[in-house]
Amino acid sequence: MQDTTPTVTAKPKQRFPKSVPYIIGNEAAERFSFYGMRSILVTFLVAQFFNPTGNKALTTVAEAHANASTHFFVTLAYTLPFVGGLIADWFTGKYRIILWLSIVYCFGHLFLAIFDSNLNGFITGLVLVAVGAGGIKSCVSANVGDQFDASNQDLLSKVYGWFYFSINAGSMFSTMLIPWTYKYYGAQWAFGIPGLLMALATIIFFSGRKSYVRIPPAGVNKNNLIFVSFYALRNMSKKKPGESILDVAKEKYDPEKVEGFKAVYRVMAVFFFAFAYWAVWDQCLSEWVLQAAKMNLHLNVGFTSFNIIAGQVNTVNTIFLLLFIPIFNYWIYPSLDKIGLKTTPLRRLGFGLFLTALSFVVIALIQTNIDHGGSPSIWWQILAYGILSAAEVLVSITGLQYAYTHSPISMKSTMSGIWFLVVALGNLFTGMINGNISNHGFFANYLVGANYYWFFVGVVAVFLLLFMFVAPHLKERSYIEHPDVVIDDLTIAGETPEK
CATH class of the missing domain: 1.20.1250.20 (MFS general substrate transporter like domains)
Incomplete structure (x- = not known):
């Protein structure tokens, strides 16, 4: 008698993409560099530039100046992810913008280390670090997801767990080490070590270049939030009773996209x-x-x-x-x-x-x-x-x-x-x-x-x-x-x- 028992095919074991170790290593080193620099930034600005003599009468103004500089630095660093993401999606792809801006990031750390007694040079370094850190931020996390497909998507949550762990590990070790380095070895070493870690992060990322899945840029997408919003504002007079302002844009742009922008707002x-x-x-x-x-x-x-x-x-x-x-x-x-x-x-x-x-x-x-x-x-x-x-x-x-x-x-x-x-x-x-x-x-x-x-x-x-x-x-x-x-x-x- 013919055996009619159905054959059970074993499900192939899912594997992490070969690019994952490079991405995780890059993120750990980059976060070490960023948080290490930030852990001493405000105290360094006060001690080196804004109140080097320790004059108590200048304390309030000097600390406010240092705090303002630090918050403006963060403002720039967190404004640029939106810009970096658009440039990557429309023109360069994620790989190129991460690599290029990582090099800018390294030069920023270099400026911080060598211009520790020159305020203009130091500020230039801060701007370069903000451009590098901010410009790659949205691309790095999205690049993780690009490495997975239907065959291994169940592993995505695990890799993001390791990604998150690398962020916090880099942050924790740097905030312990760099203030100690600054206290005992001075500013050049304290800013130089984060620079070396950023250089290492760039090398790690470049080393994985042959293993990355690269999503090509799609060109300028006119169905985007900015274009649709401006069009709707310019044509508010066409709004009909019961419609939202954005509904006006449906006559020119993809209606489904317009509905999505309503959710954004x-x-x-x-x-x-x-x-x-x-x-x-x-x-x-x-x-x-x-x-x-x-x-x-x-x-x-x-x-x-x-x-x-x-x-x-x-x-x-x-x-x-x-x-x-x-x-x-x-x-x-x-x-x-x-x-x-x-x-x-x-x-x-x-x-x-x-x-x-x-x-x-x-x-x-x-x-x-x-x-x-x-x-x-x-x-x-x-x-x-x-x-x-x-x-x-x-x-x-x-x-x-x-x-x-x-x-x-x-x-x-x-x-x-x-x-x-x-x-x-x-x-x-x-x-x-x-x-x-x-x-x-x-x-x-x-x-x-x-x-x-x-x-x-x-x-x-x-x-x-x-x-x-x-x-x-x-x-x-x-x-x-x-x-x-x-x-x-x-x-x-x-x-x-x-x-």
Whole structure:
């Protein structure tokens, strides 16, 4: 008798693309270089250029000047991902722009190291670093996804997990090593080592050139957000009753694309409230570092006690973040959902803004103690970092997830670029406040000492109150068609702030 038992064909084992190790190694080295440089930037600017004699009468103005320079640097770095993404998609492809701008990035670090006593040369270095880091940001994360196809797409979430790990590993090691190097070996080595790591990142990326899947540029796509929006604004008079302003553009542009742009603007309404978060988050790498230098940096941990350097304190943000992501996703969110407190993205965002304000309340109280001649323990600032890191999970990761689920597939890259623009605008606002103080403007008389931090507590509080009134009226439309599709949290977190 013929055997009619069906033959079971074993499913071939999925393998990571050969390009993955190059991408992960490149990202770890690049993040080391960026965060290593940033960990000492504000303290270096004060000590070397803005108050080299340590004159107490110049402290407020010098620190404000350094903070303004740092926030303007971040503004440029986070404005350019949108531009870099467009250039890559339309003209160069991702590989070329990553390689070219990585070389620019290396020259930026070189300028920082050799012009450590020349302000104009140093600023030129900062601009080059911002162009390099910002220009490649959106391309690097998208390049990861380009390496996968239908045969191994199930491994994509795992590779993004390793991608995210490399970001945080590079950040953590650099924020420990570079401030120590600056203290004991000087600025040239402290800026030179990140430059060497960026050179290594470029070499690693170039070494994988034969293994990359390269998506060719598609040319200028006229069905884009900017063209459609301008056309609709110019032809507002054609708007019919019941239509939105963008509907006017359907007579010239792809109607499906126009509907997608409507979703973009709905998500941008939510992003507006994240502006307050980004106006204060990057202060933990600038203003908080300067505050830490005035605190008691001696730590007692178990049977061990040691002193840390002000620039190293930010390392705890990475540690808290790696702890909080699984705690929130696998314990806090499910537990609240079970008791009927549904943790919707908008609720997470609102509570994240509350925690952001609370972290700055702690910082303001610390500064009040310092203003009265005290030297509070650095543990108090570590507490503030813990609260701010929880807010980061609730605001930053949730914001990226909201952008992903509430925009059509053709708009997801656009939304990532716009999210980075929100980061840039938040830093621009803070940079302008500090610039006003350093130039003896209006805020110089009022935002002194703890009042500076109370001001930002107020800014976040105003946005939180507005959010509480507006959130119930925000229209939501999820573009995830299949309820069984799980968005991996590490994938969404792969490009957290500045991370």
